[in-house]
Amino acid sequence: MNVVIINMIKKIVKILFIFTICFSFVTKVFAANDFNKYNIIMDIDYSTDYNRDDDMNTNCQDFAPALKTVGIIIIIIKILIPLIIIVKSSINFLSIVMSGEQSELKKQAQKLGNALIASVLIFFIPKFVDAIFSFVENYSESSDAKICRACLFDPYDPSCTNYADKAGN
Secondary structure (H helix, E strand, O other), X not given: OHHHHHHHHXXXXXXXXXXHHHHHOOOOOOOOOHHHHOXXXXXXXXXXXXXXXOOOOOHHHHOHHHHHHXXXXXXXXXXXXXXXXXXXXXXXXXXXXXXXXXHHHXXXXXXHHHHHHHHHHHHHHHHXXXXXXXXXXXXXXXXXXXXXXXXXXXXXXXXXXXXXXXXXX
């Protein structure tokens, strides 16, 4: 047992060492306020094709196409992962039943039950997060939260597709 812990600590130290080396070569990053402080002249046009407010309340409108893509990926994952878990657990359970080993049958039945519970939880995790987002949306003065929520959890909702199509053009 101690060897396993020591090997795990060695791996963590190696990973931290690699991150430290990588981030030590990162150059200094200037924030937006630092440009004037260091007399850096930047001639960048931040305007976009569509009408955008620069009050930072339109982040979800600006990123609607990306959020819609993430929403589609969430739908695929929440259906595909539970199916894979259920099929794999069912195949394992069926192989134990066919072999006729009574001692392993109870263990495999418990594993199948745990897999079914995990599948249901994985399927409903996006709904739980959606419920939390709905609380934020209800207490937010901006309609931007509604766009984020629609694009992430219902990517084919008109409140998402309208902004995704507008930003994509």
